[in-house]
Amino acid sequence: xxxxxxxxxxxxxxxxxxxxxxxxxxxxxxxxxxxxxxxxxxxxxxxxxxxxxxxxxxxxxxxxxxxxxxxxxxxxxxxxxxxxxxxxxxxxxxxxxxxxxxxxxxxxxxxxxxxxxxxxxxxxxxxxxxxxxx
Amino acid sequence: xxxxxxxxxxxxxxxxxxxxxxxxxxxxxxxxxxxxxxxxxxxxxxxxxxxxxxxxxxxxxxxxxxxxxxxxxxxxxxxxxxxxxxxxxxxxxxxxxxxxxxxxxxxxxxxxxx
Amino acid sequence: xxxxxxxxxxxxxxxxxxxxxxxxxxxxxxxxxxxxxxxxxxxxxxxxxxxxxxxxxxxxxxxxxxxxxxxxxxxxxxxxxxxxxxxxxxxxxxxxxxxxxxxxxxxxxxxxxxxxxxxx
Numbered sequence: 110x111x112x113x114x115x116x117x118x119x120x121x122x123x124x125x126x127x128x129x130x131x132x133x134x135x136x137x138x139x140x141x142x143x144x145x146x147x148x149x150x151x152x153x154x155x156x157x158x159x160x161x162x163x164x165x166x167x168x169x170x171x172x173x174x175x176x177x178x179x180x181x182x183x184x185x186x187x188x189x190x191x192x193x194x195x196x197x198x199x200x201x202x203x204x205x206x207x208x209x210x211x212x213x214x215x216x217x218x219x220x221x222x223x224x225x226x227x228x229x230x231x232x233x234x235x236x237x238x239x240x241x242x243x
Numbered sequence: 244x245x246x247x248x249x250x251x252x253x254x255x256x257x258x259x260x261x262x263x264x265x266x267x268x269x270x271x272x273x274x275x276x277x278x279x280x281x282x283x284x285x286x287x288x289x290x291x292x293x294x295x296x297x298x299x300x301x302x303x304x305x306x307x308x309x310x311x312x313x314x315x316x317x318x319x320x321x322x323x324x325x326x327x328x329x330x331x332x333x334x335x336x337x338x339x340x341x342x343x344x345x346x347x348x349x350x351x352x353x354x355x356x357x
Numbered sequence: 358x359x360x361x362x363x364x365x366x367x368x369x370x371x372x373x374x375x376x377x378x379x380x381x382x383x384x385x386x387x388x389x390x391x392x393x394x395x396x397x398x399x400x401x402x403x404x405x406x407x408x409x410x411x412x413x414x415x416x417x418x419x420x421x422x423x424x425x426x427x428x429x430x431x432x433x434x435x436x437x438x439x440x441x442x443x444x445x446x447x448x449x450x451x452x453x454x455x456x457x458x459x460x461x462x463x464x465x466x467x468x469x470x471x472x473x474x475x476x477x
Binding site for chain 3: 120122153154155191224225227228229231232234236237239242243
């Protein structure tokens with residue numbers, strides 16, 4: 110049933126809740142996974158706030174929960190280390206075993222990584238969609 | 244025929260978005276390309292009927308030139324825009340995510356999201 | 358070799374978008390990709406020359422230097438003629454090596470060149 114693993118890469122540049130972009134990206138990414146495509150997501154700029162653990166919006170679409178579902182379904186989610194460090198997410202160096210920078214504030218579903226993580230996604234992706242960046 | 248798919252999540256009257264989108268659409272049509280614009284989130288406001296000024300002109304011109312405009316039905320209805328308030332020719336789609344994924348992964352030669 | 362087009366539309370300094378796009382361009386070049394940077398709308402200010410120590414004065418990196426680095430690494434940087442004209446900008450005010458193209462030429466590039474477009 111698995112289609113040829115063509116990958117859809119998504120970049121999110123705006124934070125959750127401030128705009129609908131994170132919701133839109135998460136819905137498209139999850140739909141792509143359900144349809145049998147590979148999905149890679151890069152959180153960039155304020156988009157890294159989507160990695161915050163413990164998100165509890167009262168009436169809005171829960172972006173954190175959506176990212177966890179996406180990761181469980183096989184989506185590969187990375188966030189920019191430079192943007193994450195600037196916004197206070199880091200509390201350790203690079204963890205070789207788990208291939209991510211250490212952060213107690215970030216969801217397990219998201220790996221904090223260098224910008225080259227996004228460049229590799231661009232290289233491998235069949236299609237790139239960007240959200241919240243214009 | 245080459246196909247270009249463009250996704251827009253921004254409202255039409257702020258910034259240069261609608262003008263730029265319609266400019267490149269007209270250019271692609273003139274060059275013989277198939278063009279699909281997906282309106283999602285605030286982007287669906289581009290589909291409001293009877294808009295005047297440059298935005299109305301651009302949307303109507305794009306449709307007249309054969310640009311396919313596909314809008315998220317849920318985003319329209321949630322904003323109080325029923326089918327009668329949407330520019331004729333705009334297609335309202337319930338499974339907009341499925342439509343976008345299929346098109347950008349299987350049919351598009353070029354994808355741009357703004 | 359993969360070729361990406363990075364389209365910038367925001368003015369530099371006031372928003373992070375420009376820096377984010379320029380970092381993607383530089384990182385892509387260092388990973389042996391072809392890169393074309395398009396400066397449209399207020400993003401034409403990204404390539405202003407004569408920026409006076411932005412790092413010291415407003416604690417932000419000089420985009421002039423970043424544009425020069427991209428050109429030195431073999432990237433193309435293109436400014437939209439119409440965007441420059443309406444802002445009263447002449448080519449002599451921009452970093453040397455920038456190409457100035459018409460909107461039609463930029464549309465052709467966005468539709469037909471490269472593998473992916475990433476817009477900021």
